[in-house]
Amino acid sequence: MVKVLEHYHLGENNYKIVFEVPELVKKAQPGQFVVLRISEEGERIPMSIGDMDPEKGSLTVIYQVIGKTTALMATLKPGEHIMDCVGPLGNPSHVDKKGKYMVIGGGIGIAPVHPAAKKARENGNEVFGIIGARTKDLLFFEDEMRKACDHLYVCTDDGSYGEKGFVTDVLKRLIDEGNKPDFILAIGPVPMMKAVCATSKPYDIETWVSVNPIMIDGTGMCGACRVSVGGITKFGCVDGPDFDGHLLDFDELTSRLRMYHQMEKESMEQFEKKQPCYIGLKESSKKSA
Amino acid sequence: MSELSKAERMKLPRQAMPEQKPDIRKVNFKEVPHGYTPEQAMAEASRCIECKKPKCIAGCPVEVDIPGFIRLVMDGKFAEASRKIKETNSLPAICGRVCPQEEQCEVVCTLAKKFTPVAIGNLERFVADYERDNNLTELPEIAPPTGKKVAIVGSGPAGLTVAGDLIKLGHQVTIFEALHKPGGVLVYGIPEFRLPKEIVKAEVDYLKQMGVEVKTSHIVGKLDTIDELFDQDYDAIFIGTGAGLPNFMRIPGENLNGVYSANEYLTRSNLMKAYDFPNADTPIARGKNVAVLGGGNTAMDAVRTALRLGAENAYIIYRRSQVEMPARAAEIHHAEEEGIQFLLLTNPVRFIGNGEGRVERMECIRMELGEPDDSGRCRPVPIEGSNFEIEVDTVVVAIGNSSNPLVPRTTPGMDTNKWGNILVNEETMESSRPGVFAGGDIVTGGATVILAAGAGKKAARAIHEYVMNKE
Ligand SMILES: Cc1cc2nc3c(=O)[nH]c(=O)nc-3n(C[C@H](O)[C@H](O)[C@H](O)COP(=O)(O)OP(=O)(O)OC[C@H]3O[C@@H](n4cnc5c(N)ncnc54)[C@H](O)[C@@H]3O)c2cc1C
Ligand SMILES: Cc1cc2nc3c(=O)[nH]c(=O)nc-3n(C[C@H](O)[C@H](O)[C@H](O)COP(=O)(O)OP(=O)(O)OC[C@H]3O[C@@H](n4cnc5c(N)ncnc54)[C@H](O)[C@@H]3O)c2cc1C
Ligand code: SF4
Ligand code: FES
Numbered sequence: 179m180v181k182v183l184e185h186y187h188l189g190e191n192n193y194k195i196v197f198e199v200p201e202l203v204k205k206a207q208p209g210q211f212v213v214l215r216i217s218e219e220g221e222r223i224p225m226s227i228g229d230m231d232p233e234k235g236s237l238t239v240i241y242q243v244i245g246k247t248t249a250l251m252a253t254l255k256p257g258e259h260i261m262d263c264v265g266p267l268g269n270p271s272h273v274d275k276k277g278k279y280m281v282i283g284g285g286i287g288i289a290p291v292h293p294a295a296k297k298a299r300e301n302g303n304e305v306f307g308i309i310g311a312r313t314k315d316l317l318f319f320e321d322e323m324r325k326a327c328d329h330l331y332v333c334t335d336d337g338s339y340g341e342k343g344f345v346t347d348v349l350k351r352l353i354d355e356g357n358k359p360d361f362i363l364a365i366g367p368v369p370m371m372k373a374v375c376a377t378s379k380p381y382d383i384e385t386w387v388s389v390n391p392i393m394i395d396g397t398g399m400c401g402a403c404r405v406s407v408g409g410i411t412k413f414g415c416v417d418g419p420d421f422d423g424h425l426l427d428f429d430e431l432t433s434r435l436r437m438y439h440q441m442e443k444e445s446m447e448q449f450e451k452k453q454p455c456y457i458g459l460k461e462s463s464k465k466s467a
Numbered sequence: 468m469s470e471l472s473k474a475e476r477m478k479l480p481r482q483a484m485p486e487q488k489p490d491i492r493k494v495n496f497k498e499v500p501h502g503y504t505p506e507q508a509m510a511e512a513s514r515c516i517e518c519k520k521p522k523c524i525a526g527c528p529v530e531v532d533i534p535g536f537i538r539l540v541m542d543g544k545f546a547e548a549s550r551k552i553k554e555t556n557s558l559p560a561i562c563g564r565v566c567p568q569e570e571q572c573e574v575v576c577t578l579a580k581k582f583t584p585v586a587i588g589n590l591e592r593f594v595a596d597y598e599r600d601n602n603l604t605e606l607p608e609i610a611p612p613t614g615k616k617v618a619i620v621g622s623g624p625a626g627l628t629v630a631g632d633l634i635k636l637g638h639q640v641t642i643f644e645a646l647h648k649p650g651g652v653l654v655y656g657i658p659e660f661r662l663p664k665e666i667v668k669a670e671v672d673y674l675k676q677m678g679v680e681v682k683t684s685h686i687v688g689k690l691d692t693i694d695e696l697f698d699q700d701y702d703a704i705f706i707g708t709g710a711g712l713p714n715f716m717r718i719p720g721e722n723l724n725g726v727y728s729a730n731e732y733l734t735r736s737n738l739m740k741a742y743d744f745p746n747a748d749t750p751i752a753r754g755k756n757v758a759v760l761g762g763g764n765t766a767m768d769a770v771r772t773a774l775r776l777g778a779e780n781a782y783i784i785y786r787r788s789q790v791e792m793p794a795r796a797a798e799i800h801h802a803e804e805e806g807i808q809f810l811l812l813t814n815p816v817r818f819i820g821n822g823e824g825r826v827e828r829m830e831c832i833r834m835e836l837g838e839p840d841d842s843g844r845c846r847p848v849p850i851e852g853s854n855f856e857i858e859v860d861t862v863v864v865a866i867g868n869s870s871n872p873l874v875p876r877t878t879p880g881m882d883t884n885k886w887g888n889i890l891v892n893e894e895t896m897e898s899s900r901p902g903v904f905a906g907g908d909i910v911t912g913g914a915t916v917i918l919a920a921g922a923g924k925k926a927a928r929a930i931h932e933y934v935m936n937k938e
Contacts, residue, residue: 201690215647219740221748222647246748262647262684394739394749397645397686398871399655399711400731404722411715411722416873430722433824437724441750448745 179259183236189315191243192286193252194228199263200235208293209271209388209420212237213396214251215261221247224393224415226365227266228289229322237263240289240318246445253453267396268419271297271363272386279303280352280359281327282345282374284366285311288319290388291365295326298363304328306359308348310366314339345370346377359383364423368432375423387423389414391434406430473516481583482511489804493774496659496742499801503593505545512540514578515585522575523587529555529921533572533587540590546603549594557631558624558920560599560666561653563592565764566917569796599669606676610637615934618643618701620687620874623651624916625707625907627670628923629930630679636931641680641701643687648738651709653916655738656730658768660775661798664737688873693881693903702934703902705926706889707919710868710908716760720818721864725752725826729765729865736772751776754861758782758829760815761865762792763913767802769863774805781807782857786814786834786847812836812847816854818862829859868913878903888912895929896922904930 184196202212211226229238243249254260271294273279279298283291288309299305307327311317312335324330331348332340341348345366352359362385364374371387378385391403391414403414406427412418471479485507486492486500503511515537523533531552539548552559568574568588576584598604615638619626622644634640648654650667675681687693687708696704713728715721732751735741741751757773759766762785773781783802785792788811792799803809812834821827833853836845870887882890882899889898889905896904906922908914 205690217748219743219747221739264645264647264684264686266689267686394731394734395646397711397873399713400734401713401715401728402731406722411717430824434722434724436824437752438750441744445745445748445750 179261180263182254182256182258182260185254185256188240188318192240192316192318193243194238194240194318195251195254196236196238197260197263198235199237202263202265203230203232203235203237206230206237206266207270208273208297209290210266210268211290211396211419212239212263212265213267213393214239214263216247216250216254217261220250220261222394222396223247224267224390224396226290226388226419227293228319229293238289240286242286245442246449249446249449264396268415269417271388271420272361273297273301273303275302276361277303278306278357278359278361280306280308280349280362282308282349282362282364282366283310283323284345284364284370285316287364287366287370287388288317288323291363292319292322292326294363295323299326299328306352306357307331308333308345308352310334310340310345310348312336344373346373349374349377353381362386363388363420368428368435371423372428375426375428379424385423386420387426388419389421389426389431390419391431392437404434471513476514476516477578477582479510479514481514481586482507482589484586484589489801489806492660493771493805494777496775498663499660502596503589505543505597508540508545508590508593509543511586511590512537515541516577518577522577523572523585526572526575528571528915528917529924531555531572531591536594537585537587537590540594545594545597546601548590549598549603550605552591552594555924556917556920557628558670558916559591560595561624561662561670562917562920563588563590563595564662564666565657565795565915567795567915571917599666604673606673607635609635609677612639613637613935615639615702615937616641616700617930617934618696618704619707620693620704621645621651621707621709621907621909622649622671622681623707623709623907623919624653625709625909625919625923625926626651626705627674628920629705629707629906629927630674631677632924632927633930634674634677634679638931638934639680640678641682642674643685644681644683645686646738647684649681649683651707655734656765656768658733658737658772660771661768686873688877693874693878693900697902702937703904703930705923705930706874706898706903706905706909707907707923708871708874708909709919710913711871712869713864714867714869715864716815716866718815718817720820720826723818723820723826724824725754725860726818726862726864727752729759729761729769729863730868732769732863733765733772736776742772742776752861753777754859756780756782756857756859757861757863758784758815758857758859759863759865760784761867762787762794763865763867764794764798765867766863766865767794767798769865770807771798771802771805773861773863774807778861782859783807783809783811784813784815784831785809785811787844788812788836791844810857814847814849815862819856826859826862828856829862830854830856868908870909870912874909886912894925895933896926897929897933902933904933
């Protein structure tokens, strides 16, 4: 059993939850993830490490409610417990010295680029950060990212905050202005990561992305997390989650993520019937992360 | 009955195992055989002629005193019979159900030559169930604490056996298990209809009662390495991490939706209870036309699971012929009875999608048997131009597993072979790292429950010696 230390509603469907996992955070590195199981009959769901505090023994996950399990997670109150938090899983992100190191976080992907940015800066990089979301309410970690990066650019699709436009617009502008990064780590929705790779490819900028395939164990045992990288099948959990974005088959990833859409809908509908007002934190929540 | 002469006893018919009828069981996940009644068990036991030089014992990888326990069954001493088996095999309820008796003890039984062999497996299962169901399981005497600590990585049959043996000797024992439930393949791989999970749980609970500590959701190699376990004052470590990495065919279309590894398919259904979706949260494809590739126990488990999930056509696709199939004879027989279709001497060439990323058809080629290969089995050779297609919406690849590199990769000084199996001294099961022992599938590659348990026995003896001789 793993204790929930803190839990906040960030805006729309986004939440920040903090777990007490003292042994795990001692080992966790930027880019790694954990697998959570909320209830006895529950699914095992992977979640990126958004932040970690080895002193407090706490690990932060930023998540979006999109189905049954994340909806159930949103009902948890501080002091309550989940069944398991396994990890740290996957390989750490490349955060060694590259020179101009850029992180691009889109939506919920802002969470995992944050510890990578911190570490990359510690390692002597000049860190550029671009964070973006559909609208202002979906942005978070701006202050944290400002601290972690040398330069931070914020944008929203609808212009409700920061620059109006996509993260790729900012990337292009920075390149045009002579700030071509030596390395990009892009994490976010699949279409965003694909667009970043399409933008960086003509400039030959090494670009890594973090994949989010469906997983079960997260240890290489099931192969549910297969992705194609340069035509070769890799396991997202043990060979990744970060891969060279210029070699990754994004369309296959998108298609594989759709495998259970119908059943997931069914599961969510059943859950909502049983628990009509599941988002228990909405009212009492603190707005800031 | 013991008044009957040997010759008469040999001629008694083998007691048939009562089981669910095929058309009923193929739509439920309950165990197929019901088990013997005490009367049946005694009748079956009375067939054993108590050979002077029992071949069955030699056929058993852990040399269970088979005529000894059967004699106790004949006398109605069922719990004692179970304890007799446990002197050499701590998992009789499990082994009675999953051991390939037809290749081990029963094939060499003296009766097998002229008649049918004694149903050793059925009897083993009966006595273990009797003992458990009647709460006759006795906690063994535990030696006074030795002050030695042993860590066990992996809770499959190898790890469970080591734990049981070492706790009795007075050592402090902790099992680390990556998944959220202990049992290894016994819980995530082998389905309920063949091995009820309650039985595995009872074995683990028994170990806990004796004082074994079980830490689930703890991945060694990630949360801590073997070296770090030694830093936490463990005197010896046993690695029983199994052969958990699924092999794929490496043919076009394998990443289409609907193509699973057997590990994924069975883990969803067994460990995550996807057959009970949406009451359990994990989904699984309920295919209409399901093809399972392979001919081992794993393939039989997957194809029979598919049937129970509602498949109209469930196929086994195997590149050799039925005689070469490595699965237990009982499972092949059960599968046939349930209406599984066997496409033998057939190999898939590619998977074809429906344009939306989902598998829709599979192209296969017919095979013929050529010269024997390294394994001694005839090598299957494709017959050119014999390609054909079948309609499938779900495919399960069950062509074997490789060893998971996680622990070997994070343990400097521990040697492995080219397949990643840990190299050990076969007498002691000690690896090239002093104090690190290993056994089960991580050493042998995918094998059997009893071989894993047998390796655990050997390792436990050597670990005991090792820790007691340490300063
Ligand atoms: C390495 C990794 C890191 C991730 N990090 C985060 C994160 O930091 N924050 C966040 O909000 N989400 C993250 N995800 C995605 C997250 O795991 C899914 O959103 C979650 O599993 C959805 O579960 P659900 O039951 O609420 O929704 P469901 O209704 O079950 O599924 C909704 C969608 O989520 C995806 N999904 C479903 N089950 C799984 C599964 N077992 N594994 C992976 N994806 C699944 C599928 O695309 C599915 O269509 C990450 C995924 C991976 C693989
Ligand atoms: C579907 C299927 C059906 C089978 N049917 C039969 C049968 O009928 N009869 C038979 O005799 N054999 C059968 N087998 C084979 C048999 O199950 C195995 O040979 C046996 O389970 C091997 O035991 P083990 O203890 O070596 O490992 P496993 O049972 O594989 O257990 C290993 C355990 O270690 C854990 N682990 C792995 N890495 C780590 C880590 N880094 N940290 C912590 N824990 C870790 C795993 O999660 C797992 O729980 C079958 C196998 C399968 C897959
Ligand atoms: S070989 Fe058969 S008949 Fe002889 S002791 Fe063993 S089980 Fe009995
Ligand atoms: S999640 Fe099972 S192998 Fe990657």
